[in-house]
Amino acid sequence: MSNILAGLFEHHSDYKKLESDLENSGFANSDYVIYLCDNGTSQYLASVTVKDNDQVENARSIFHQNAALKAYLFEGMNVKETNYDTIKKYIDARNRAEIHNSPDVKIKTSSDGMNSEVKF
Incomplete structure (x- = not known):
């Protein structure tokens, strides 16, 4: 059975x-x-049937050259x-399951003196 490589492309790509x-x-x-x-934008999706790893890499390369934001392989x-x-449903499900980078978090370290854990 074949696989699908789907890509989401930039607004300005052709x-x-x-x-x-x-x-x-x-x-x-x-x-x-x-x-x-x-919906008024020029953003689009594309899907390509790929049969082996060579075709996957070839299609990924073409997607990258044409400003793909992200590519997804569906087996x-x-x-x-x-x-x-x-x-779109499969891409949304993959994105929800993916662990995204969190924003920078500042961790407060202990300092000399009292802090909120001091009990009276």
């Missing part, structure tokens, strides 16, 4: 260039889908059985 880069690197027109958002999926809502 999806037409992504299409030509994918086709020039050996992916057929039927191997990828580009999901354009109609056991096929482009024909996915749509925008399905891909």
Whole structure:
């Protein structure tokens, strides 16, 4: 069974260039889908069918060259059985499960003198 590499792209990136880069690197027109958002932004998602690690790395490289914010590999999926809502749902689930960096936290160390743990 094939896998899907999905990518979320920058607002300023050009999806037409992504299409030509994918086709020039050996992916057929039927191997990828580009999901354009109609919410007024030019941000978009793309998914590519990949069969082995070489194709995964090739597609990741193309995604990176075309300003992908992040790429996600979904195993056991096929482009024909996915749509925008399905891909978005899986990406949202992955993001919720991912451990994000926390903001800088200042830890107060003990100092000479009284502190809040002193009991009277």
